[in-house]
Amino acid sequence: xxxxxxxxxxxxxxxxxxxxxxxxxxxxxxxxxxxxxxxxxxxxxxxxxxxxxxxxxxxxxxxxxxxxxxxxxxxxxxxxxxxxxxxxxxxxxxxxxxxxxxxxxxxxxxxxxxxxxxxxxxxxxxxxxxxxxxxxxxxxxxxxxxxxxxxxxxxxxxxxxxxxxxxxxxxxxxxxxxxxxxxxxxxxxxxxxxxxxxxxxxxxxxxxxxxxxxxxxxxxxxxxxxxxxxxxxxxxxxxxxxxxxxxxxxxxxxxxxxxxxxxxxxxxxxxxxxxxxxxxxxxxxxxxxxxx
Numbered sequence: 001x002x003x004x005x006x007x008x009x010x011x012x013x014x015x016x017x018x019x020x021x022x023x024x025x026x027x028x029x030x031x032x033x034x035x036x037x038x039x040x041x042x043x044x045x046x047x048x049x050x051x052x053x054x055x056x057x058x059x060x061x062x063x064x065x066x067x068x069x070x071x072x073x074x075x076x077x078x079x080x081x082x083x084x085x086x087x088x089x090x091x092x093x094x095x096x097x098x099x100x101x102x103x104x105x106x107x108x109x110x111x112x113x114x115x116x117x118x119x120x121x122x123x124x125x126x127x128x129x130x131x132x133x134x135x136x137x138x139x140x141x142x143x144x145x146x147x148x149x150x151x152x153x154x155x156x157x158x159x160x161x162x163x164x165x166x167x168x169x170x171x172x173x174x175x176x177x178x179x180x181x182x183x184x185x186x187x188x189x190x191x192x193x194x195x196x197x198x199x200x201x202x203x204x205x206x207x208x209x210x211x212x213x214x215x216x217x218x219x220x221x222x223x224x225x226x227x228x229x230x231x232x233x234x235x236x237x238x239x240x241x242x243x244x245x246x247x248x249x250x251x252x253x254x255x256x257x258x259x260x261x262x263x264x265x266x267x268x269x270x271x272x273x274x275x276x277x278x279x280x281x282x283x284x285x286x287x288x289x290x291x292x
Contacts (some may be wrong), residue, residue: 005015017283019179029233039053049254057199057251064222066140070113072124073122073123073125073290075126075129075130075291076291076292077289077290077291078288078289078290078291079183079288079289079291080286080287080288080289081147081286081287081288081289082282082285082286082287086170086171086285086286086287087109087167087171087265089147089289090165090167090170090171093136093143093145093165094163094165096138096143096163097161097162098138098139098140098161098162099161100160100161100166101137101159101160101161101257102138102139102140102160102161103136103137103138103143103159103160103161103162103163104116104119104135104136104137104138104157104158104159105132105134105136105156105157105160105163105164105165106136106141106155106156106157106158106160107130107132107133107134107135107152107153107154107155107156107157108127108131108133108134108135108146108155109131109132109152109154109155110131110155112124112127112128112131113157115157116135116157117160117182119137120135120137120144120292123144123292126146126290126292127146127292129290129292130146130148130288130290131287132148132152133146133147133148133149133290134146134147134148134149134152134169135292136163136165136214137292143163144291144292145289145290145291145292146289146290147170147287147288147289147290148290148292149169149170149287150169150170150263150265150284150285150287151168151169151170151248151262151263151288152169153166153169166180166182166208169285170267170285171285172191172193172194172281173193173286174192174193174246175190175191175192175244175246176191176244176246176247176248176262177189177190177191177239177242177243177244177246177247177248178189178191178250178277178280178281178284179235179239179247179248179249179250179251179259179261180250180251180267180269180276180277180280181232181235181249181250181251181252181255181256181258181259182205182251182252182255182274182276183206183231183252183255184204184205184231185201185202185204185229185233185273185276186200186201186202186203186204186235186238186273187199187200187201187273187274187276187277188200188201188238188242188277188278189238189277189281190242190243190244191244199277200245201272201274201277202234202273203272203273204230204231204234205225205227206224206227206228206231212237232255232258236259239259247259247260247261247262248261248262248263248284249261249263250264250266250267250269250280250283250284251266251267251269251280252264252266253266265281265284267283267284268283269283
């Protein structure tokens with residue numbers, strides 16, 4: 001009652017109302033400040049993403065520019081070498097001489113080593129296109145070639161006064177068994193160099209493409225797979241009887257993994273076993289020459 005007489009009740013009411021208003025304003029202020037924080041975070045996230053995209057664009061533009069530059073590079077020439085022509089080229093390389101450590105020879109099986117890339121300079125991308133290859137260059141730039149050998153050695157690189165090259169990487173040397181395997185054919189020759197000292201070959205009855213009618217596709221494929229397994233078993237028995245320890249197996253790509261050989265290669269050789277073997281032998285001992 002005294003508060004009312006003195007007008008304090010009204011003041012207290014106004015104070016309470018003002019405190020409520022202040023609380024609401026503080027809540028609005030805090031909410032606004034939080035929205036601004038979120039806006040800043042969102043902006044930072046957008047800026048970061050924009051920077052990443054710009055970096056990605058710059059990277060892709062650089063790669064595109066490098067790709068364009070590499071696309072402009074072309075081999076000075078590409079040649080398939082075999083027989084006398086292959087021997088002639090190997091002899092020319094073997095006769096090349098420089099000062100000590102003047103010529104680089106490198107067998108490249110995958111990524112080009114940095115030291116080799118430095119030696120070949122702007123022509124390095126061509127090595128990737130020729131790989132696996134035996135790369136040769138000299139410090140005067142007189143020689144710049146790559147060859148793809150049939151019997152590639154393990155990767156290496158060396159600077160010397162001469163090209164480090166072995167005829168046995170390219171030509172038939174010594175004694176070895178050369179075998180052609182297809183899903184329906186086997187042919188094996190025991191060689192001394194280019195001379196075939198013995199031959200064995202046979203063909204197996206393996207079903208071809210499935211035709212309409214008769215067996216279902218699934219049953220046909222199971223029967224054909226069984227015939228191929230039988231054929232491979234006969235091939236392994238024939239290989240077990242060979243005299244030569246060194247073994248080269250060529251033929252149908254999907255079957256090469258079935259044999260433990262010193263070298264393998266997929267080749268397209270047709271005809272009867274002896275004819276197909278001669279064709280495969282000729283195709284295998286062929287090298288590609290790339291002039292860089």
